[in-house]
Amino acid sequence: MDGFNDFLGEINDVIWTNWMLYILLGTGLLFTLWSGISQWRSLTHGVTVTAGKYDDPNDPGAISHFQALSAALSATVGLGNIAGVAIAIALGGPGAVFWMWVIGIIGMSLKTTEVCQSMLFRNTDDPDNPHGGPMFVVAKGFKKWGLGWIGMILGVLFCLTLLVSTITGGNMFQAWSVGDISHETLGVRNWIPGVILAVIVALVILGGIRRIGQVAGLLVPFMCLMYIITAIVVLAFEIDQIPDLIGLIFRSAFSPSEAGGAFLGGAAGFAFLWGMKRALFSSESGQGSSPIAHSAARTKEPVSESVVAGLEPFIDTIIVCTLTALVILSTGALTRGGDGEGLDGAWETPPKITITEIPTEETDKLTGEKKMVDKPHWVVGTPTTFRDGDETVVEGKSSLPKRSEEGQRIDRKEWRHGDVVFIIAQGDDTLNIDTNSNRAKFYGKVKIPEDANESRYIRWKSIAADDDNLTHFDHLVETEDITLTFPGLYKEYKGASLTAYAINRVLPGWGSWIILIAAWLFAISTMISWSYYGEQGIVFLFGKFSKAVIPFYKIIYCCLAIVATLPLVETTTEIGNLSDLGTGLMLWVNIPIMLIFGSVAMVAYHSYFKRLRSGEIKRTKKS
Numbered sequence: 001m002d003g004f005n006d007f008l009g010e011i012n013d014v015i016w017t018n019w020m021l022y023i024l025l026g027t028g029l030l031f032t033l034w035s036g037i038s039q040w041r042s043l044t045h046g047v048t049v050t051a052g053k054y055d056d057p058n059d060p061g062a063i064s065h066f067q068a069l070s071a072a073l074s075a076t077v078g079l080g081n082i083a084g085v086a087i088a089i090a091l092g093g094p095g096a097v098f099w100m101w102v103i104g105i106i107g108m109s110l111k112t113t114e115v116c117q118s119m120l121f122r123n124t125d126d127p128d129n130p131h132g133g134p135m136f137v138v139a140k141g142f143k144k145w146g147l148g149w150i151g152m153i154l155g156v157l158f159c160l161t162l163l164v165s166t167i168t169g170g171n172m173f174q175a176w177s178v179g180d181i182s183h184e185t186l187g188v189r190n191w192i193p194g195v196i197l198a199v200i201v202a203l204v205i206l207g208g209i210r211r212i213g214q215v216a217g218l219l220v221p222f223m224c225l226m227y228i229i230t231a232i233v234v235l236a237f238e239i240d241q242i243p244d245l246i247g248l249i250f251r252s253a254f255s256p257s258e259a260g261g262a263f264l265g266g267a268a269g270f271a272f273l274w275g276m277k278r279a280l281f282s283s284e285s286g287q288g289s290s291p292i293a294h295s296a297a298r299t300k301e302p303v304s305e306s307v308v309a310g311l312e313p314f315i316d317t318i319i320v321c322t323l324t325a326l327v328i329l330s331t332g333a334l335t336r337g338g339d340g341e342g343l344d345g346a347w348e349t350p351p352k353i354t355i356t357e358i359p360t361e362e363t364d365k366l367t368g369e370k371k372m373v374d375k376p377h378w379v380v381g382t383p384t385t386f387r388d389g390d391e392t393v394v395e396g397k398s399s400l401p402k403r404s405e406e407g408q409r410i411d412r413k414e415w416r417h418g419d420v421v422f423i424i425a426q427g428d429d430t431l432n433i434d435t436n437s438n439r440a441k442f443y444g445k446v447k448i449p450e451d452a453n454e455s456r457y458i459r460w461k462s463i464a465a466d467d468d469n470l471t472h473f474d475h476l477v478e479t480e481d482i483t484l485t486f487p488g489l490y491k492e493y494k495g496a497s498l499t500a501y502a503i504n505r506v507l508p509g510w511g512s513w514i515i516l517i518a519a520w521l522f523a524i525s526t527m528i529s530w531s532y533y534g535e536q537g538i539v540f541l542f543g544k545f546s547k548a549v550i551p552f553y554k555i556i557y558c559c560l561a562i563v564a565t566l567p568l569v570e571t572t573t574e575i576g577n578l579s580d581l582g583t584g585l586m587l588w589v590n591i592p593i594m595l596i597f598g599s600v601a602m603v604a605y606h607s608y609f610k611r612l613r614s615g616e617i618k619r620t621k622k623s
Helices: 002-015 018-034 038-050 065-076 079-092 095-120 134-144 148-186 191-205 208-237 239-254 268-283 290-294 302-309 311-330 405-411 496-506 510-563 572-596 598-614
Strands: 353-363 370-380 382-388 391-399 420-426 439-447 457-460
Touching: 002 572, 018 038, 018 095, 018 572, 018 598, 038 065, 038 095, 038 302, 038 311, 038 598, 065 208, 065 290, 065 302, 065 311, 065 510, 079 095, 079 148, 079 268, 079 311, 079 496, 079 510, 095 134, 095 239, 095 268, 095 290, 095 302, 095 311, 095 572, 095 598, 134 148, 134 510, 134 572, 148 191, 148 496, 148 510, 148 572, 191 208, 191 510, 208 239, 208 311, 208 496, 208 510, 239 311, 268 311, 290 302, 290 510, 302 311, 302 598, 311 496, 353 382, 353 391, 370 391, 370 439, 405 496, 496 510, 572 598
Parallel strands: none
Antiparallel strands: 353 370, 382 391, 391 457, 420 439, 439 457
16 A cells, blocks of 8 residues: 555645646636636625525526535535645644635635536536536537537546546545544444445435435535534634634744644645645635536526535635634644653653664566565664564564543543554654654554453554655664654544544544534535536546446445545545545646636626626516
């Protein structure tokens, strides 16, 4: 799995270059100005349209404006708001929140534009089952210009990236997060929630977009309200910290975040990168996915639905993501102390970190042959040989201290077999390139033998001394150790688990249950909407043969939810790489489509509001 994760990381490094994010910001700013600040239109006229004041049951489409918004929100308001925000803050620090806000505001114009384009070019041959999305925009748009073959190529390319994102962020990320929080709260094996999710999702998606719209219309308002109320209650206990936190968020967006407790610290650039990525993943602005759901809306005015779509990033990012971020920061979950038995969670007898030669398999670049070579690794504790199936590995081993009373009070648990833990090492110079920090994490797993007479221990994962993400280990080889900046043993809280832990710090024991329920609801709603997105990609790719392919697609989709909960992905970085892959690929294809057909959307947009102001467009119901 390490090799696959490194491969994903290398791809994401190319996809998520800073200049790509600058292009996205520039595109959003362009359409903000071109539309005359569409954000304001969404917050005013968009609310009126969503309320049904302009609905006409005779218009083409399958679902109402409210149901279309709910279906799209069910895909965006999901575990990205719980787990994604936690990942961004854990890696990028408080400054990541600022860049989430930027994407939230800019994203409103991006969402308005891309939905407007899809509504203008949607296929309404069957008025009760319309099809739309960027693939139909390029196919029909380029055909009008006599360049239909270019449109088909771009449409196929978009659908391929859509399916990648459907499988990763829209499905596997959701299932993995539910498996993780369910294991953390209930102690069940992660794959059990995966199976249950697969069954529930299958029962819903068999009913098509009408059933998805109905289920989303019930789930989304309930789950959003439940989560928002919980966050407000927690923040009420920490209300005095909010002004200082707002200032910290703005400062950390442009300057390094100070390290503390379990937080490594972070560079401003890393905050920018992670804030943008997680906000994009959560709101899907510019990604081209939401237009697929909105294209099913019942309306004869394409722009009316695009204005409704602009509400998505506001609800998703400005409201829900912000509440999650403030809960994590205000409760001190990010900079928490250790879980050791000593004072303030310290580990009274922490293990040493030493350099050890470990046999490592390498592939010869010239011959392609695999061979074993001794390579220096940093090892925590005593180097020990373990058996992993047919493979023999050398990793560290150390004793397991009793968990602190504070740690047990917060989440009501002692150590459990399989708990992921870490310690933080400090070097003389920068250790972590990404965070521009002189601190780095070493991960381990708690092992509790079935024989009660055997001692509990921690099995530590070794790190190659030439690891690409860590530097300046070479000059430390002479001393053969690295100092522990704080002799604490920390329990790893990944994604949704970190948000639950934050709530637990204020409401001990309650956070895990609240986030567990929210995670299940958010995951189900997101997975059913993304299954529809992928299905529309299949419709475009296979045309008249799609009816024969779609059943197989749905089976594979549900099975992948189970695969995601198998013990293949363990850390925040791994699941982050998986979800970033799909989001990044879709942006690369959809942003050019938005720019090419931007003028078409803006002409229709301004024409609509001109007719609205003149009274040509009237309400169909009395307010």
